[in-house]
Structures are given as C-alpha cells and as structure tokens.
Amino acid sequence: MLGRNRALAMLHRAIECSAADMTQATLDIGESNLTRFANSMIHQNVSERNAQIAVKAAIGKRIGYATTNRLDDQSVEAVVSKAVEFARHSQENPDFVSLPAPKPVPTIDTYDERTAAYSPEDRAGAVAGMIAEARRVGASAAGSLSNGYQESAVVNSLGVEAYNALTMADLTTVMSGDGGHGYADRISQRIGDFDPIEAAVEAATRSVRSRSPEPIEPGEYDVVLLPYAVVELVEFLAYLGLGALAVQEGRSFMCGKFGQRITGEKITIWDDGLDPRGLPRPSDPEGVPKQRVDLIVNGVANAVVYDSYTAYKEGKESTGHAIGGAGAYGPMPVNVFMRPGGSSVEEMIASTKKGILVTRFHYTNVIHPVLTVITGMTRDGTFLIENGKITKPLRNLRFTDSILERLSNVELISRETKRQAWAVVPAIKARAFRFTGVTEF
C-alpha cells in the first residue's frame, strides 16, 4: 500500500510542476488477483500490480490529457509536460468552464484487510469446494474468483484533495451437465460477505433443474426476471440516458420527458454512491463527493447525473458521477438502486398462468437508444411456468424489446434485492416480454 500521504504528495508534486492555468492529477494504484476455473480445474491464475497517473491540464479553455503507469519523478514530470503540451496545441472548448472546486468528501470504510490479503491458496481452496459441489450433482464447474485492492487519489490546482482505498471480491460461476446450465455470482468489498459454497449450490441446483431443455416458439410471454437479468435492463438504462451528456446531446430517452411518466409507477430508480448496500466510494475521479440522485421516481423521469463539465455547462453543480479518463463519454450512474416491492420469486411464479423464468441475459446490445430497444439471449437457466409452477427447462431464446415499455408493464417486484457490480436490484414479473428467436440449446 502506498498510503494517503504518499499518494497525495506525489500528486501535489505533479500539480506544482504544471505550467497550465488549471491542473488535475489522479493516481490509481493497486493489485488484482484472479483464479479462473473450467471443466472443474483451475486453468488460469493471475496476479498483477499496476498503477496509473493521469493529468488533465487546462490552458484557458484548451485541455490536454496524458497518462502513464511509471511513478518515478522524471516520468511524473514528463506526463505533466505532455498534458500541458497537448493543451497548448489543442483548440478552445467553449463548453469548458472549470475543474471542480473543493467540497468536503465523507470518509467511508471501503477497505478490508482480509480481502486484500486473500491468497492464491485461499482462492484455490474456495474453488476446490465449489468444484466438489458441482461433482456432487454430476456437473462441471466453471467460473472465476477474484480479489484485490485499489488506492485512488486526486488533487487539483483549485484545492480538491481526495484519497480512498477500497477492496473488491468477485465470484462468478456456471455449472453445466447433461445440457443443463446454472449461474450464480457474488460481489462485495469484503470477501467474508459471501460464501462461495452457497453460490456453488445455487448454480449447481439450477444446472440440474435445467437439464434436457425443450424448445418453445418465440412470441410474447409474461416473464419472471431474476435479479441477474433485471440488472442488465437497469444498466442499459443508465448507459443509454441517465447521464447529463446523453441529454445534452439529445440522444437520451429522458430528453423532453422530465416530469413525465416513462415507466409504470411501481418503478423507482436512484443512484447512491455512499449506500453500503451497494459498492460505495466517497467521491468520483474528479474528487467530487458522491450525491444521491433520484433518477426515476414512481415512473416519472426526474433527474440525471453530472460531472463537472456537464454541470458547469448548465450552471449546475456536479453530482459526483465523473467516470474518469478524458471525459469524452460523460458522467454515468454506477451505484444504481431499484426500489424493492413486496413480492417474492415464488409468489411471482405462483401468480403466472403461462410464462418464462429468465435467470440471466447474454450479449445484450442496443438496437434503438431513444426507444431503449435492446436485444440479447437468455442463458444458464430458462424455464417454462405453467399454471403457477415451473414445468420444464427451455432452450435459450432471443429477445428484442424496449426496456421502458417492459418497465411500464411490471406487475410484481420482489422484497429481496441483489448486489451486483453496478446496481442493486430486485426480481420482477413483467407482462408480454418479446421473445423474437430461438437457438439450438
């Protein structure tokens, strides 16, 4: 670990040697480790130690940006010089107002020593236990278990100064056998928050239930979407239109709709980077503290998130949603929450006369951003529901549907939510989901 003082001192040195009018320097440094398994064997096992210093230099309204992973004084000076040189040669960007001004950043606990120190032997032991669960049901195990830490610091010439250390642990598994596949994942800033064996049992059980899947004709079906599938819809909403740049460029589904209903009133979605139920962090890469933003409230388009560039352009304050880099892609909500309901997956199944339960989606992509039409496949556990019961596993289906339209037709939402990389979401039951194709497995 570099530690707060050394990290900030390195960035202050960078700022001091800059000839620009305004300068921002960020540092990310850490270790990441990942053990991958497939066919019930570990086939890939990696570890890396890496860092990046990024410098944004502003001369008037001309901006330059440069990065390096070399941390010696000479390299830091060189990366500052490069950013300044690029700013000098750039054109004026009239929309640029300023780097962000300092604001108090809260202190939150995002670092767990056990997660940082989790060893290759620890990971191998956990994977061995998961493989044993797969064998118990005659399945083959695949997946990955990763852990690591990252220190992030930012300093700018207007007085912003922020530092945070966080840890991360992430587990994904697919169990397969006799044509059946089952999925589970877990993520947390503390590896002790989840039990790899419990995740293995979830995936193994689902893989057994999905053996010998049968084909079904595509068409409109009521669906029960597990949180693994719901998160895909919510993430695409965030990506397509819940950032200010998408609105400013006129390509967001929120354009012209603020204050109007865009989904059913059961749907409320917000972003809260400080909520410990998600994966919190105190500030964004510009050092702006994370603000809660209510994005969709009872189905009504309410607000989008900002970084300093998009906020100052509108005379507003950043909500702490810069995503780093040169900023060309604009701000994004990355700690999204969807309000839970009062139902359960069991109740959703019991209330369905004929429908399909989807565990997760695969390779989803956008067809029409404003209409929020996306397409993708089902994967790793797709089941037919008839007369309130799961009756058989199904071959995977392709869907092509509008996210907003489907969220306008949600009948039930689960009480329980699940934490995933970008969002914490419940399961939902929705009417008339559009399946447009089938595959052979």
Add this chain to the structure above:
Amino acid sequence: MRDLTEKALEKVRELGASYGDIRIVRRTSESIEVKNGKVEGLTSETDEGFGIRVIADGSWGFAGSLTVEPDEIERVAGLAVRIARASAQVAHEPVKLAPVETAEGSFEFDVQKDPFEIPIEEKIKLLLDADRLMRQIPEIKVARSSMNFRRTETIFASTEGSYIEQIKTESGAGIEATAVAEGEVQKRSHPASFRGDFAAAGYEFVEAMDLAGNAERIAKEAAQLLKAPQCPSDVRTLILEGSMLALQIHESCGHPIELDRVFGTEASYAGTSFLTPDKLDDFRYGSDIVNIVADATAPGGLGSFFFDDEGVPAQRVDIVKDGVFVGYLTSRETAEKLGRRSGGAMRADGWNRIPLIRMTNINLDPGDWTLDEMIEDTERGLYAEMVGSWSIDDKRLNFQFATEVAYDIEDGSLGQMYKNPTYTGITYEFWGNCDAIAGEDEWHLWGLPNCGKGEPVQTMHVGHGVAPARFRNVRIGVMEAPEGEDV
C-alpha cells in the same frame, strides 16, 4: 533487457517450474477526439511492465508488475510459481505444450509516415475539417471524429531458448454524424462505425480515408434516415457491405473457432462453441464458395504479427475450405490436445494479461462477382451497410445484427432507404445460403480494435478481410415498434 529476462527465467527454473516465459511490453498511445467543433479529448498514454507465465506442478501461474527492475522481477517470478502451485492444489490434467522451434531476432512492421511524428495541429485540422462539413447539415446534432495511434514494443523470452523483439505501429480513424429529431436518433459513419477503420500502418492509412470528402455525404444520409421508414419484417435476399460482413465473420466464425472456447475455458463468461472437435473436417459451415482463413501474416492487418505471445511464428491457417470447417485458432496447449502444432494465435493485451487464443486476421476469400452485379442479379432483397449493433448466443449460433442503413433492392436496383435495419439467423444456415462474393477489387482488410474476451477482460485488435457478399432467405426487420410509438 536480456539480463532481466535471463534473471526471470533463471528464477523460475530454480523454483522448479517446468516451463516459463516473460514478456516485457512498452506501449505508447495517442488519441484525438473532436466533437461538434471542439477538441474533446487529446490524450497521450504510456504503459510499461512485464508478465511472467510459468508451468509448475503441471499447472499455470502468471504474475505481472509495472516495475521493470531486477528485484521486482525476482519477486514476481516467485509469485508466478507460487500461484501455479496453488492452481495445482485442485485436481487437474498436467499442462502439455505442442512443440515449437525456438526463435531469436528483432522484427518491426514498416510504416510510411510515423503517426507520432505528425504534428498534433495537422491531425486536429484534418478532424476539424470533417467535423465542420458534417455540421453543415442542420439535422446533425452530434458530429464526432477521432484518430487513434498505438505503438507496442514487446520482448518475449522463454525457458526453451526463444528471445524475440517485435515493434508494431497501428493507426486508425473515423467520423460519425448523428442526426436527432423528435424521439428519433440516427447515425452514419465513415469508413466504418465504432471509431472507424484500423491497420498496422502509419499516418498514410488515415490520409487515404478521405474523411473530409465523405463528411457531407454521411451527414446527409443520417438526416435522411430520420424520415426513412422502418425496415420491414420479411425473409429476403440480403447483401452485406464489407464492414458489416467483417463483423459477421468476427462473431459467427472468429469466436467459435477459438479452441479454448471449444474446450470450455470461457464457459462462465463469453461462452463455448458449436464447432466441437467432432465437426472438424466434416461439418458444412457454409456454401461451396465460402473459404475462410486465419492469416496472421496479412500485410497491414490489425491482427498481424511476426510471432504470437508464446513465441509461435505467424501463420496462414485454413478455417473453412469450400464450405467445410477444417481448422481452429490454436495455442500450444490446445493444439497438443488435437495432436497438432500450434497455429500461433496466443495474444495478450499488454504485459499484465496472460495470452489467450485470439483472432488474428480472419479473412473471407474473394469471389468473382462485383457488388453492382450482385444487386443487378437480385430480384427482391435488401442491401445493408455498416454495423449498428450485434448480439449472438453463447455457442455462436443465433445472431442478430443491426446496421446503420439499408436499401430496398427491387428488380436489380437499389430503392427505398430504411432506418433501424436488423437481420437474424443461425450461423451455419446463414453461411450455407451465401451464393455470391465480390472479387479482389472490392476486398478490404478491416481492422477491429475492440474485441473483448477473458477475465480480466482483454481488448484485442484483430482484422477481417472481406468483400461484399450475398445471402439468400434471411429474416430481416426484427425490431417491432413499441406500443404507441411510430417508428
């Protein structure tokens, strides 16, 4: 650097590894982003480090670090061996590698104009000129243009005795005009969507694109799309333009022939493959005119190299011959399982990533038609251009692609323009219905800089050489209008 690589290899031998290699990689990148007359991003990146890969107790271990110094190399070598031994705690088949001749030497791709030596102002001007021309069309609300350059210097050394130095310079650029109206967003790009076209070449490659010369055309087409009707739902003959066909090959041929996917090692993430080994030399992948090769030797190819990242020389490998599936992209480990030599497709996205089987240049051999002849020969069909979006199942069978634009073909002529075109199919049925491929004059080696695979994810630069081609009986127009919306 040779003293450092020797130190690493000595250390892993001393710790009992049966195999070890080290890659020291230095990468310099530059990108320029222009949007609506403003330089939105002017970025320079340098990245350097090393990765050590070993086999110990029959299992793989890998560790990497940014600090290319003797003490750190010793620490990382020890960590790689420790990780391999941890892998071996779980029951496994010992890793065996197909043999390879050791190699030594220095290799560099030729470029006519070093892109890093071209003044920044000159590059910005070229983009701003195109930007201005796009924004002359009032419906264009977002005009984007970009250039990207990258130079990668790699040193590879192995315990088997290879020591290989390679330098590769890449250049790419593209422009994109987005027209916006009430509830509708449409875009057109040049020379390809998603940041344009890329090659292992110098600045001359960017100059040849004539970005400014195509700016007004794509802006007008994007504006026209706002008023164009929705692509109809139908089953028709489909003719694909080159950059769209490049992505079709990428998704429906390039990925399923990766032998690590076939053997299940991507099962939990990207998926597996329908092209299982029992289909090798037997399965009809496409019609008789479909011939596909994996060619890492193609001049200027974004997926070209001299040696892959485990020291295997670049090769041209048959994948589909006269419509029959005959070959895979392989590594030393996976080729050994088929009793073959490696085809040389192990590539790593930088020093901190382990090599995986990746595409090289997956190319469709040219045919003997022209695009015009294909259109003239088509009674009722659809001509579709440039990638809109893509999706395919985890065995690479059921695909659905959207294109930026399509045109009706009626009695051999192009007609009505359509917005939001989509087409869908099953891979081998689609290629089985390929009945015409344009010739060498219209064949182009496209560069795709955004192929994702693996955990941690690795983004690879790959190539696809194609000429426009025709496919019969394709389902088109999958997107339906959401309730209450007029699309």
